[in-house]
Amino acid sequence: MRTLKYIGRRLLVLVPQLFLISIITFTLVRMLPGDPARLELGPLAPEEGVELLRHQLRLDKPLPQQYIAYLQRLLQGDFGRSWVNSSSVAQDLLVRAPATLELITAGMLIVLVVMVPIALLSASPSRGWLARATRRTSFGYGLLAGALPDFWLGLVLIFVFFNVLGWAPGPEGRLAILDLPPERVTGFYVVDTLLAGNFDTFKSALSHLALPAVTLALVYGGPVFKMVRASMEAALRSDYTIYAEGLGLPRRTVLLWAMRNAAPPVVVVTGVVAGYLLGGAVLIETVFNLNGIGQYAVQSITTADYAPIQGFVLVAAVFTMMVYLIVDLLQFMIDPRVSARAS
Amino acid sequence: MSALKVDDDRRRQHSSASVAWYSTHWSVIGLWSRLSRFDRAVLVVFVLILIIAAIGPFVAPYPPTFADPLQRLVSPNGAHPFGTDENGIDVLSRLIAAPRTDVLIAVIATTLSVVIGAPLGVVAGYFEGSDRRAMRWISEGTLRLLDVIQAFPVFILAMVLVAIRGTGPVNVVFAVAFVNFPVFLRLVRSEILSLREHPYAEAAVALGNSELGVGFKHLLPNAWPTVLVQVSVTIGFAVLLTAGLSFVGAGVSPPTPELGAMIASGAKFMIIGQWWVAMFPGLLLGLIVFTFAATGDIVGKLMEPGQRAIPSHHCLFSKDRIAPAAQAEAVAPSAQDAVLSVRGLAIEASGRPPILDGVSFDLMPGEILGVVGLPGSGKSILVRAILRLLGHGLQRRAGHVFFRGKDLAELDDKTLRAIRGCEILPLLPNAKSQLNPLVRVGDFMVAHIRAHYRCSRREAHARAARMLGAIGIGDAEHWLAAYPHELSGGMAQRVCLAIALVHRPPLIIADEPTAGLDVTVQRQVLDLMIELCHQGGAAQVLATRELGIVAHYCNRVAVLHEGLIVEMGSVRDVLLAPRHAVTRRLIAAADLRAVSAAANTPSKIVP
Numbered sequence: 001m002r003t004l005k006y007i008g009r010r011l012l013v014l015v016p017q018l019f020l021i022s023i024i025t026f027t028l029v030r031m032l033p034g035d036p037a038r039l040e041l042g043p044l045a046p047e048e049g050v051e052l053l054r055h056q057l058r059l060d061k062p063l064p065q066q067y068i069a070y071l072q073r074l075l076q077g078d079f080g081r082s083w084v085n086s087s088s089v090a091q092d093l094l095v096r097a098p099a100t101l102e103l104i105t106a107g108m109l110i111v112l113v114v115m116v117p118i119a120l121l122s123a124s125p126s127r128g129w130l131a132r133a134t135r136r137t138s139f140g141y142g143l144l145a146g147a148l149p150d151f152w153l154g155l156v157l158i159f160v161f162f163n164v165l166g167w168a169p170g171p172e173g174r175l176a177i178l179d180l181p182p183e184r185v186t187g188f189y190v191v192d193t194l195l196a197g198n199f200d201t202f203k204s205a206l207s208h209l210a211l212p213a214v215t216l217a218l219v220y221g222g223p224v225f226k227m228v229r230a231s232m233e234a235a236l237r238s239d240y241t242i243y244a245e246g247l248g249l250p251r252r253t254v255l256l257w258a259m260r261n262a263a264p265p266v267v268v269v270t271g272v273v274a275g276y277l278l279g280g281a282v283l284i285e286t287v288f289n290l291n292g293i294g295q296y297a298v299q300s301i302t303t304a305d306y307a308p309i310q311g312f313v314l315v316a317a318v319f320t321m322m323v324y325l326i327v328d329l330l331q332f333m334i335d336p337r338v339s340a341r342a343s
Numbered sequence: 344m345s346a347l348k349v350d351d352d353r354r355r356q357h358s359s360a361s362v363a364w365y366s367t368h369w370s371v372i373g374l375w376s377r378l379s380r381f382d383r384a385v386l387v388v389f390v391l392i393l394i395i396a397a398i399g400p401f402v403a404p405y406p407p408t409f410a411d412p413l414q415r416l417v418s419p420n421g422a423h424p425f426g427t428d429e430n431g432i433d434v435l436s437r438l439i440a441a442p443r444t445d446v447l448i449a450v451i452a453t454t455l456s457v458v459i460g461a462p463l464g465v466v467a468g469y470f471e472g473s474d475r476r477a478m479r480w481i482s483e484g485t486l487r488l489l490d491v492i493q494a495f496p497v498f499i500l501a502m503v504l505v506a507i508r509g510t511g512p513v514n515v516v517f518a519v520a521f522v523n524f525p526v527f528l529r530l531v532r533s534e535i536l537s538l539r540e541h542p543y544a545e546a547a548v549a550l551g552n553s554e555l556g557v558g559f560k561h562l563l564p565n566a567w568p569t570v571l572v573q574v575s576v577t578i579g580f581a582v583l584l585t586a587g588l589s590f591v592g593a594g595v596s597p598p599t600p601e602l603g604a605m606i607a608s609g610a611k612f613m614i615i616g617q618w619w620v621a622m623f624p625g626l627l628l629g630l631i632v633f634t635f636a637a638t639g640d641i642v643g644k645l646m647e648p649g650q651r652a653i654p655s656h657h658c659l660f661s662k663d664r665i666a667p668a669a670q671a672e673a674v675a676p677s678a679q680d681a682v683l684s685v686r687g688l689a690i691e692a693s694g695r696p697p698i699l700d701g702v703s704f705d706l707m708p709g710e711i712l713g714v715v716g717l718p719g720s721g722k723s724i725l726v727r728a729i730l731r732l733l734g735h736g737l738q739r740r741a742g743h744v745f746f747r748g749k750d751l752a753e754l755d756d757k758t759l760r761a762i763r764g765c766e767i768l769p770l771l772p773n774a775k776s777q778l779n780p781l782v783r784v785g786d787f788m789v790a791h792i793r794a795h796y797r798c799s800r801r802e803a804h805a806r807a808a809r810m811l812g813a814i815g816i817g818d819a820e821h822w823l824a825a826y827p828h829e830l831s832g833g834m835a836q837r838v839c840l841a842i843a844l845v846h847r848p849p850l851i852i853a854d855e856p857t858a859g860l861d862v863t864v865q866r867q868v869l870d871l872m873i874e875l876c877h878q879g880g881a882a883q884v885l886a887t888r889e890l891g892i893v894a895h896y897c898n899r900v901a902v903l904h905e906g907l908i909v910e911m912g913s914v915r916d917v918l919l920a921p922r923h924a925v926t927r928r929l930i931a932a933a934d935l936r937a938v939s940a941a942a943n944t945p946s947k948i949v950p
Contacts, residue, residue: 248764279496
């Protein structure tokens with residue numbers, strides 16, 4: 001019951017946030033010099049079409065009315081049209097979103113499945129060679145993480161693993177040129193190929209995903225890694241861990257309980273990082289030619305195609321808001337102190 | 344009268360100013376000598392980057408925009424140590440010239456975001472603490488607006504801003520400044536909120552200054568150190584952002600030497616194996632970002648108040664540091680039936696004077712030994728050493744701890760675990776922080792019971808409930824389901840007491856078990872503890888700084904001072920005829936501090 005109430009209240013906060021986001025994206029485009037209708041339709045559009053859109057956007061009416069017209073269009077799922085591809089922006093984004101989501105998911109998985117355990121290990125006070133080795137690597141990684149530019153790191157990985165070692169495919173997209181994309185179920189090629197039982201294409205999709213996901217994880221996993229290590233170290237040094245040791249509790253229990261305490265700050269940082277992943281995906285998609293929504297936005301910027309930019313910004317902000325929502329809910333679930341304060 | 348006072352104040356100010364100058368002068372040298380070698384290297388690189396950013400284009404071996412069509416994509420060699428790019432421009436020369444663009448944009452943009460963000464932060468912090476509701480709403484609204492602005496991923500927001508305003512360095516500066524100003528607004532706001540609680544801020548307001556004026560004149564300058572640390576870090580990220588923008592073609596474009604654009608132009612060659620065009624700019628970019636972030640860390644570290652004080656080991660009364668009589672016991676063999684025998688125990692933190700030195704005593708079954716001493720005398724370390732819970736940085740240099748004739752240091756991990764918590768029970772200060780905040784009291788007790796006694800979860804639960812009942816906690820089920828934050832300090836200590844007694848241990852090691860509790864609760868908890876110890880026949884080491892507690896509850900007392908037992912004997916003997924200055928001091932203090940406990944044994948306290 002308390003949980004439901006909290007979820008309800010948290011969802012209620014989302015409404016004004018979404019409104020603010022729409023106002024900001026609306027303002028961004030109105031900041032442009034020139035006629036919004038002309039900008040959206042491009043310099044080559046006929047005057048009648050521009051006039052029609054002008055009417056539709058209520059550009060002859062005061063700003064609040066224009067904003068309402070903008071909202072109406074959004075609610076109908078109309079994000080405008082790209083004048084370069086002459087296609088619907090909503091359609092374009094939908095087609096490309098799975099590529100971006102697949103990249104982000106894979107990157108996050110690497111962070112959670114590979115990097116978090118390493119960070120936990122490096123925080124443990126054991127003196128074994130494994131712990132020592134992870135401590136040393138994690139020290140070096142902690143120094144570099146966040147400093148290395150993601151787009152450059154992607155290039156270096158391509159150079160090493162494609163050009164020198166030949167282990168990975170080059171930046172040719174999500175599949176090799178001759179591979180046929182699988183039938184769309186989830187939009188994730190790695191999943192869809194498995195569902196279709198097409199293992200060759202699955203391998204191809206996986207190998208094309210590996211380098212970009214690793215790049216994303218290495219660059220954006222840094223804060224998560226550091227936070228896991230720091231909060232685990234703090235938990236292991238804390239009074240309650242010493243007391244639990246003093247009571248002779250099994251080592252496993254002591255470690256598990258320490259991890260439980262390390263979790264809340266890690267969840268927060270993971271959430272913030274997940275929000276940033278979309279920004280990182282923009283550059284990494286461009287480097288690896290993955291054709292997701294990030295690369296779509298970059299292309300639109302170089303061609304001054306404003307409707308896709310506006311659509312992408314909106315999607316990005318909403319995505320981040322959703323991630324923060326999930327983080328808040330998770331935190332509510334794992335920390336009784338938060339739930340006590342919230343209700 | 345008042346004129347005299349002002350004059351006096353001024354003189355004091357003057358002298359303190361000269362002292363400040365003097366200490367600043369010395370602290371520059373002092374700071375440098377206290378930096379680690381790594382930190383010094385970072386600072387040297389930091390200065391180098393600034394120099395290159397200032398004079399780069401003038402010292403490059405080749406003109407950074409000079410293209411030689413005959414020398415295109417030459418791999419690194421003698422004439423071009425870092426090779427040439429696709430236009431035949433020397434990569435090294437461009438590398439030396441490029442940081443200027445990036446660092447300059449980043450510095451200007453960051454300055455701009457401070458200039459916009461800091462005053463808004465002061466206003467937000469001021470509005471937030473205001474009495475008027477409308478002002479608080481404005482502040483709240485601003486913060487929520489910032490939340491939403493920050494929901495736009497930084498890079499995307501900057502990219503779109505540049506796209507809208509057009510590419511070029513000026514617009515990059517605006518975009519980078521815009522995405523970073525919320526950082527400074529928030530930072531300054533939270534600093535102001537905490538600073539305005541200080542007495543001097545309240546005093547300035549009380550003197551009739553406007554709150555906003557105080558915010559700008561008195562509080563903002565105090566927030567600068569924190570802001571400065573953030574500035575350094577932000578400049579690093581601004582460099583990265585600028586390069587990223589240029590990389591996607593939304594920033595500085597060629598032929599201006601710029602690191603992101605250099606990487607972009609080298610990207611296609613990297614894939615086909617001509618790595619040098621993009622490799623070096625990326626490395627340099629990483630180095631710049633890292634150096635700025637690390638410099639911020641170093642500055643932050645140096646600004647921590649604790650770092651300024653020169654570490655020294657002040658001894659309160661070092662003259663008393665004579666070899667004590669109690670030391671003689673170190674050689675004596677341990678008593679036959681002692682529960683606990685400590686022999687010549689010495690604990691040290693690496694490279695420092697020992698924290699405990701030659702501590703020896705015996706504890707008979709059922710006996711209660713009080714260990715008293717001033718704060719910092721080593722009581723807690725002694726407790727931890729007996730439990731073998733020294734933690735990081737501390738180690739046993741000499742001596743032994745025998746529990747029922749077994750040397751605890753020789754035991755393997757498993758045996759030690761079986762003894763700790765079952766036969767030797769810790770009772771530590773601030774019970775609330777001893778209980779894991781995310782584990783229910785019941786789960787904790789069940790885990791502890793089952794760690795030493797094979798039984799089902801339900802059985803252990805019932806036993807925990809019985810134990811809570813036995814120490815007078817009604818409604819045991821309610822408390823077993825509670826989390827530690829729902830317990831009062833006294834209740835938490837009672838739970839710890841229940842934990843300590845559930846296995847009927849022969850030995851309890853208590854360290855300030857009543858610290859942080861109010862006096863009446865202290866008495867209740869102590870009475871309960873001693874009574875139950877007597878029932879179960881448990882011996883106890885009770886470390887405390889209050890002689891009143893010792894006088895009331897203990898059989899024997901050991902006075903600990905700077906890691907040495909300076910005096911030990913029966914409570915009556917020691918308190919009636921103290922031989923050591925520390926003991927006398929503690930007795931003098933006890934009269935004031937624990938009157939209630941000491942009142943029962945006045946004959947013992949009065950010397």
